[in-house]
Amino acid sequence: MTRSDLASLYPAHLAVLETRADEALRRCQRAHLVIPSGNLHLRAFDDLEYPYATNPQFKAWLPLTNAPGSWLVITPGQRPKLLFLQPHDYWHVVPATPSGYWAAHFDIIVIRTAEEVLTHLPGDPARCAILGEPHSALGGFIPDNPPAAMAYLDYHRAFKTAYEIEMMAAANRTAVRGHHAALRAFRAGSSEFGIHMAYCQAAGQDSSQLPYGNIIALNTHAAVLHYMTQERLPPNPLRSFLIDAGADHGGYAADITRTYSAHEDDDFAALIRALDDAQQTLAARVRPGLEYRQLHLDAHLALAGVLREAGVLRISAEDAVARGVSRVFFPHGLGHGIGLQVHDVAGFAASDAGGILDKPEGHPYLRLTRTLEAGMVVTIEPGIYFIDMLLDKLKANGLGDTVDWGRIEAFKPCGGIRIEDDVVCTEDAPRNLTREAFAAG
Numbered sequence: 209m210t211r212s213d214l215a216s217l218y219p220a221h222l223a224v225l226e227t228r229a230d231e232a233l234r235r236c237q238r239a240h241l242v243i244p245s246g247n248l249h250l251r252a253f254d255d256l257e258y259p260y261a262t263n264p265q266f267k268a269w270l271p272l273t274n275a276p277g278s279w280l281v282i283t284p285g286q287r288p289k290l291l292f293l294q295p296h297d298y299w300h301v302v303p304a305t306p307s308g309y310w311a312a313h314f315d316i317i318v319i320r321t322a323e324e325v326l327t328h329l330p331g332d333p334a335r336c337a338i339l340g341e342p343h344s345a346l347g348g349f350i351p352d353n354p355p356a357a358m359a360y361l362d363y364h365r366a367f368k369t370a371y372e373i374e375m376m377a378a379a380n381r382t383a384v385r386g387h388h389a390a391l392r393a394f395r396a397g398s399s400e401f402g403i404h405m406a407y408c409q410a411a412g413q414d415s416s417q418l419p420y421g422n423i424i425a426l427n428t429h430a431a432v433l434h435y436m437t438q439e440r441l442p443p444n445p446l447r448s449f450l451i452d453a454g455a456d457h458g459g460y461a462a463d464i465t466r467t468y469s470a471h472e473d474d475d476f477a478a479l480i481r482a483l484d485d486a487q488q489t490l491a492a493r494v495r496p497g498l499e500y501r502q503l504h505l506d507a508h509l510a511l512a513g514v515l516r517e518a519g520v521l522r523i524s525a526e527d528a529v530a531r532g533v534s535r536v537f538f539p540h541g542l543g544h545g546i547g548l549q550v551h552d553v554a555g556f557a558a559s560d561a562g563g564i565l566d567k568p569e570g571h572p573y574l575r576l577t578r579t580l581e582a583g584m585v586v587t588i589e590p591g592i593y594f595i596d597m598l599l600d601k602l603k604a605n606g607l608g609d610t611v612d613w614g615r616i617e618a619f620k621p622c623g624g625i626r627i628e629d630d631v632v633c634t635e636d637a638p639r640n641l642t643r644e645a646f647a648a649g
Contacts, residue, residue, distance in 0.1 A: 214374060215309030221371035222288075222313055225269055229282045232361050236354035238337040240330045241282035244344035244351065245275045247322075259416050262459060264548040265339040268365070270310050271375070271458030273417075275303055277322045281329060290314045291325050322346060355562070362553040363560035366545055367583035372460060373632055376547065376585060377641050379419075379462035380630055383455035384645040386411035387466060390424070394449040394468060400424040400438040403451070411455050419461035419550045423452035430467065430623025431595045433540060446470045448622035454550065461550045463587050464642050465628035476622045479518050483592055486510045487627040490542070491588040494580060494631045494638040501568050501577045504542040507590050508534040515592065519615045532570065533610050536598045541574035543587035546630055551575055584633040585641075593624030 229241045245266040248257040262273045269280055269288065277293035294302055306316055317328055326347050330336055333348040339358070340351040368376070389410030393403040404424045408414050415421065425435040427443045430450035452465040469477035490507055512525035512534040520537070521528050528534045545552035555576040556564045565577040576586060594616055602608060629642035 211309060214371065217369070217371035217374060218310055219313065221369040222269070222310075224369050226282070226284075226288075228361060228364050230284045232357040233284065233337060235356040235360055236337050238354065238357070239283065239335040240337070241280075241357075242329060242333075242336040242338045242349060243269070243280040243282070244338070244340040244346070244349075245272070245278040245280075246341060246344055248276050249343050263340050263344070264459075264553075265361070267459035268548055270306075270314070271308075272306065273456065273459050277325075279325050279329065283330075288314050289328070290316045291328050292316055292318050293320075293322060293325070294318050295320055359554075359557070359562045360560045363557045365547065365552065366554060366578070367581065368547060368585050368632070369583075372547060373585065373639075373641075375458050375460040376462065376630060377644065379455050379457035379460050380464065380641040380645040381648065382411050382413070382457060383453060383462040383464050384642070384648075386413075386453055386455060387451060387464060387646075390451050390453065391449075391466075391468060394426075394446075397442055397446060399440055399442045400426055400429070401440045402442075403449075404438050407451070407453055411453075413455055417456055419454045419456050419463070423450065423465075425450040425623065427621060428623045430625070431593050431620075432623075433591075433593070448476060450624065450626060452626065452628065459548055461546055461548070462630055462642070463546055463550050463628060464630070465589055465626045467625040467627065469622065475518070476619060479514070479592065479619065480625050480627075482514045482517065483511070483590060483625050484627050486514055487588060487590050487629070488643075490590060491629055491631050491638065491640055491643075494586060494588070494633050496580055496582050496633060496635065498580045499577075500542070500580055500586065501565070501571075501574060503580075504571065504574050505529075505568055507542045508538060511538050511590055511592055519612055520619070521610065522612055523610045528610065531607065531610065533602065533607055535570065536602050537592050537594070538590065539573065539593070539595070539598060540591065541571065541576070543589045543628070544575035545578075546585055546587055554578075580633045582633055582635045586631055586633065587628055588631055589626055589628030591624060591626035593626075594620040594622075595624070596620075 243266045246263040248260050260276050279291040281289040337354045337357045338351045339353055344351055386407040390403045390407040393406040404422050421436050423435050427447045429435045447470050449468045454462040467480050508529045509525055512528040515521045516525050545555050558565050567574045629640050632639040
């Protein structure tokens, strides 16, 4: 997908956003959609700023991810207006003047101070739906995020345009470059920190640009679901490697996880292969009309089957799910929506007017309960872990006889396994953006 291809897809994307904006404004009875990009703000008791993150409502319209202090004005029947802050500054690099395939679709006004925005915003803030964080307030333009508008926009953001899907495909290709480099570093015996640095170098992105902090976990650290420490020395012996790392492309995220054994022919490597097979089967079921929460429950049955086959479970897969044993080894949700944010919004939305679709009982960490429809992009990330705290609870609850503790002790030094792909729901077979990127090399 080239820049010219993105240029050809962008007008249709913009038209979809304009249609959604019109309806959101109608629902909240406002005349203008006003969207600040977000500001830099200082850390408490310091003169250094927190890392800047662009307002997702802003970057939905245009691929600007480093434009603090800028604003968008969307008025039905008019061209979108970008008020772009390009300050006179010799302390920092000033953002470049906007250009590219998208710029011709906007009226762009370059401003030199934040306050200058006020001369170009609509006259009456009360007639504006202002979408942003509280610290973006300027004069009378205070973000109020009207609930009716937000419910509508967030719900429909789950449905990606063709342009957005290609942006996410590009993010996956960037992330896969990082994953290849990280695996080479692991095979060479590098530390978690060294693997992380190899990833960032290959992806061309650092912690300020990546969509989330990399999880680089060796050995038992893979049993910590959100492990972020990154030890500077490698463990000895080196047994396993779990990497959960993504990338950004024009404001859109990739989210990819892989797990490797230090020995490609041991029992842990076989367990990884079995989980990978189960993950691909689950990803292939991403079709319109399927409730994601049902797919999550089905994943528990599939993973219990993997554990039974590996000799970890002494009971049937069905019994393990019914008695809650599967949740000891798979304690998180199957996945989530993804797009402008890694964990995209409205995962529980019953409709574009609001309401909540409940999580299945006993599964508090599932992030998506909606029924899949064409255009949605979701992650599929089943995992199997050997976590002392949860295994202790298994014993305390009188379920210790349901597992083979010898097999668990053999797997525990490797921590755990997670496999994650980004998958597009289409009218036909799903499009797996992650496998596609790996297949391309």
